[in-house]
Amino acid sequence: MSHQHDMPMPMPMPMSPGSMSNNDTMNMKDMVMHMSFYWGKDATILFQGWPNHSLPMYILSLFFVFLLSLATEVLSVSPAAAKQWTSPVAGGLIQAGVYALRTALAYMVMLSVMSFNLGIFVVAVAGHTVGFFLVKCRAAAAREEDATGFTPKV
Structure with missing residues (x-):
């Protein structure tokens, strides 16, 4: 019995003959969608062809x-x-703009993680962790500054 849910799922080809020109070349490596976590630089993250199987781009x-x-x-x-x-x-507009930007960034991270690439997953969690740490350190420093009246060296 094979476990098909662990195998890459080929993406369907365009149906209309005119939708692909002779200059468009696609191989099966570019048309695979993983359904489980995997390691490796061969991933598609956010945009088709990126990082394009290149280690520096990955x-x-x-x-x-x-x-x-x-x-x-x-x-x-x-x-x-x-x-x-x-x-x-004006204050409400600034806060709404920051909220919209934060939401857009969060969705981009979510879509990146949906590539099922473990490297992407690890750096997404690491980025959230470091960001959370920076925010909490800054908040703690601000509380200490309010309590003592001087700015601590962090």
């Missing part, structure tokens, strides 16, 4: 996903600048 994509997840956590804190505005509408 490493760049790992760094990119790490930064996306880190930014998601950092943006989870309400911007201090929004509180300084005299107009509640």
Whole structure:
């Protein structure tokens, strides 16, 4: 009995003959969708053809996903600048804009993880963890500054 759910699932080819030109070449490596976690640089992350089976581009994509997840956590804190505005509408617009950006970044991280590549999964979790740590360290430093009246060296 074979376990088909662990095997890559081939993606369907375009149905209309005119949808692919003679210049478009696709091989089966580009048309595989994994249904379980796997290791390796041969992944498609966010955009077709990226990182394109290239180790340097895969490493760049790992760094990119790490930064996306880190930014998601950092943006989870309400911007201090929004509180300084005299107009509640302006402050609300800033907070809504930051929220929209954070949500977009979170969805991009989610779509990256849906590549089922373990490297991408690990850096996404690491980015969220580092971002959470930075946010909490900053909050603790701000509380200490409020309590003592001077800025601690962090």
